[in-house]
Amino acid sequence: MKNSWLPRGAAILMNNRSQTLQLLFSRGVMSRTDIAHYLGITTAAVTSIVSDFLDEGLLVQQEAVLESQKPVGRRRLPIAINYDWRYILAIDVHSYYINIGVTNMKGDVLTERSLAPKGGTPEALCSGIAKECIKMLWESGISMEKVLGAGVTVIGPINQRDGIALHVFRLFDDPFPIRSYFEAEFPFPVAVENNVCAILLSELVYTDITEDSHNILMLKWGPGVGSAMAIHDQIYKGYHYQSPEIGHNLISERNGLRCNCGAAGCLEPTVSVDAIVAFIAEEIAQNPTGELAKLSNVLGTPTRKNLPQYLESDSETLWTFMQERAHALASVTGNAIHLLSPDKLLLTGDLFAMEPVKELFESQLQAINPRLQPDLCAMARASAGKKYAGAAAIVVEQILLPWKDLGSSARQTHRNS
Numbered sequence: 001m002k003n004s005w006l007p008r009g010a011a012i013l014m015n016n017r018s019q020t021l022q023l024l025f026s027r028g029v030m031s032r033t034d035i036a037h038y039l040g041i042t043t044a045a046v047t048s049i050v051s052d053f054l055d056e057g058l059l060v061q062q063e064a065v066l067e068s069q070k071p072v073g074r075r076r077l078p079i080a081i082n083y084d085w086r087y088i089l090a091i092d093v094h095s096y097y098i099n100i101g102v103t104n105m106k107g108d109v110l111t112e113r114s115l116a117p118k119g120g121t122p123e124a125l126c127s128g129i130a131k132e133c134i135k136m137l138w139e140s141g142i143s144m145e146k147v148l149g150a151g152v153t154v155i156g157p158i159n160q161r162d163g164i165a166l167h168v169f170r171l172f173d174d175p176f177p178i179r180s181y182f183e184a185e186f187p188f189p190v191a192v193e194n195n196v197c198a199i200l201l202s203e204l205v206y207t208d209i210t211e212d213s214h215n216i217l218m219l220k221w222g223p224g225v226g227s228a229m230a231i232h233d234q235i236y237k238g239y240h241y242q243s244p245e246i247g248h249n250l251i252s253e254r255n256g257l258r259c260n261c262g263a264a265g266c267l268e269p270t271v272s273v274d275a276i277v278a279f280i281a282e283e284i285a286q287n288p289t290g291e292l293a294k295l296s297n298v299l300g301t302p303t304r305k306n307l308p309q310y311l312e313s314d315s316e317t318l319w320t321f322m323q324e325r326a327h328a329l330a331s332v333t334g335n336a337i338h339l340l341s342p343d344k345l346l347l348t349g350d351l352f353a354m355e356p357v358k359e360l361f362e363s364q365l366q367a368i369n370p371r372l373q374p375d376l377c378a379m380a381r382a383s384a385g386k387k388y389a390g391a392a393a394i395v396v397e398q399i400l401l402p403w404k405d406l407g408s409s410a411r412q413t414h415r416n417s
Ligand SMILES: [Zn+2]
Pocket: 247, 248, 259, 260, 261, 262, 263, 266, 267, 268
């Protein structure tokens, strides 16, 4: 068996208990013997760790499988994470909307709803969201004891260690301690992370991607442009908790569009879903008898919501524009690839979820630099179709693994120890 797996929390000294869980989260199902092999410990040690987790219900025993097709093959008893052992309260904060939901430990949604940001101060905003969350838990009949923790994913740079949002674009300019605000409202712990870093973390937590790729660049296209990087299997943050920001590369010298980040001339406002919608609206206004105007008679005024339907058409005007925009994004991404040399470029977001858009981007990337490795791009898997996978992943990483590292009774005190 190939064994390039390294526990991701090695830098913060994880013990065999949480490494066993980490391995099971990334592999799904494994036998005790295979876990022992990966961790370099005895099968007896694994059996002891696993029996604790089986007793409390965090792990489940799967049906025995034959190791080989031969009738004399050894029987192996695979074990797996019981993803429904506890639930996760997921809170996803954007500039103009907030999604809240309850998921299992893999990000599968039990219930969810959407809110508009309210309150003139960060404290009022968080308190309002918390009240809606408690109402949602109450209405769904989910007891607080069943909730492992809240995962709060937020746009902009985040100090995830102390749970501080440093700059929530368009909502608040100043840093605020988002974790302590929420922990004052909930009877369970809270994990906070930047939304794109959290999506990338979900790939590290729930898939075996680190088997082959230790340095990963993630690019999110749709609705905005977001990016994050993992180096040596760890989410990379630089000065002041900044992530590599592909969307905020400067692309125009003068008269550039004003971006959410405050700067003028960034890439993002020229390639975002809103930019594409604005282009279609402008074309319709200028050519009332053109192909896009005809489409709008059927689909309605272009919006974020019906953009996928516009992109299902073969409108030459629209796809010529898309090719230009995909080229602009691919150029800047190509520069980032030169600087960061990732093993993998993971694609995610509403636009990449559309196959023709993803193909268009990849072809532009290859056209710019034909020497890129052919299997460089891949679609993100853990977060595909799961908007709360990132929130679930940060709760597993920041709350469950440190808790289980210390033993079952240490939940309430792990942060103070
Ligand atoms: Zn910007």
